Amino acid sequence: MKKYYLLILISALLTTQVYAQARKVNKRNPTGTAAAKKSNPFLQKQFWLGFKAGTNLTQAKVQESYSVIVPPPNAIVDVKNYKNFNLTGSQVALEVTFYTKGFSISVQPTYFHSRFEYANRYEWMDANSPTNLLTLNYKQEQQTDYAELPLLVKYDIAGSVLRPFVQAGVYYAIQVNANKAVTVNGVDYASGGLNEFENDPILVGAEDLFAKNYWGISAGAGVNYNLGNVRLTLEGNYRMGMSLANSTENRYKNDRLAGVGDALDDIKLNNIVFSFGCLFPMRYLASGFKTLDR
Template sequence: MRIVLLGTILLGIQLAYGQSNRHQYRKDRYFFGINVGTTFTQPILRERFSLLQATPQSAQKDFDKHYSHLFSNVGGAYGLHGSFAFTPQFSILTQPCFQTQRYSYMNSYHWSDTIMGGEVYKEFLHRQKISSIRIPILLRFDFTRLRFSPFVQTGISADIAYFASKQVFSDNYIDQKVDRKSATSSSVAEFTPHLNRFNVAVLGGAGIAYYREHFAVSLSGTLSYNLRTSINEFNRYADYTGMATEYLDVQDKFNLLSLNILVTVMVPLHKKW
């Protein structure tokens, strides 16, 4: 069985290599297509803010939020692709898309009931979702002129957030874990007015493309870093969600780092129509 599997893999590699050895002419061609993929997001913290301030009389020394890591914040993206190859290896492209970025964090509070006795523990999981339109401009360099061609790309994009929402889950144990199935949840509140609606991101990534005469497919991973902070500083405490009052929640100052994994299907058009 292992020998059959190994043989299949070797055959596949041989076929792919055989195909990739063929020269694929790309210069002066336009490519149009569609893309779909996954977005992983991580806030890069610049300054912490908290509505609740620790004092010497507090049970906790701080009320810092604990952010979840990049690969636990999964969103999606889908959109269009358009590119033009100046040379067989250099091309300029744009991939306007709708994308959803998610990020979440946890925090907790603890108070004592000195009249009835006992302790009050509250732990919260805050989940945010930002939907935006991304309009990037990228320069791509293909390492080969063959059908299978790895590439790197870099550029900038304009991100326009059009909707954001937020939901809070809570339980009564401080254990760094809130089970969304059993926790008490808030309603979903619109979070859009708290955002800087327009943002600029720098992009960089790599991928691999497969070119045929009548179509092309690529798989790319692109890191993007938003140059503007995501939260509007003048509206930080405005409490449009109602969650500052209810959950003592206020957003930190951060920039969003995202990793977009996109599959793109393209069709080529010759410059000379």
């Protein structure tokens, strides 16, 4: 009987010693050895969830130009002058990303607000009296809101705490809202003197003038900074619209805009986008683990 007691005592001492040694190893390296990390697929994968927000600039690339006004022979008409990448828009997104072995697949539902503008000029002169002159200047600003679903593939270049990356993908956009503002000013010499004028802006809902949906491709680069178990990200992307952003069927259907001689051209929208985000890991949230294991 005493032998059994002795064996039990020896077993208890050995168990206590092994447990103490395991605790020391875990304190030095909670996730195990480097070799274990490399061989364990579970530690090489991560889900990220967070949000991003930022600003964007838009270019309207004309495919074909249209106009309502047919000028008389003695009139001068300037083509539409688009001012590209000069008005700031905004966007906010929810990011869901799966990472494994340097590559990530990311879905980022986004609310995207963009702005762009163009101007055109009409000038009429009396052939018999050149001093009788009328000049009209039109400034047209478009604002569009789309719910977008981008799908991106990322690749982490190198690094641990600070990680640069490149990415590329596609996006699909569904229209939420659109507005248009037209400002008209000019100079009238026909009344016998100099008469400058500016009309009140025309503000209209323009949902029918823009496409209900369109799609495009994007590519960009950025950097991730790991702050404990939180990841901060800063990125820039260039997006190229692949389908028309305007409605070809409803080009002339807004009476107020047609009345001031406006017709939306066939356009594709390109964007320069800057975003800042904050992401949280869905695994390894315990205090003993870090977002990066190597």
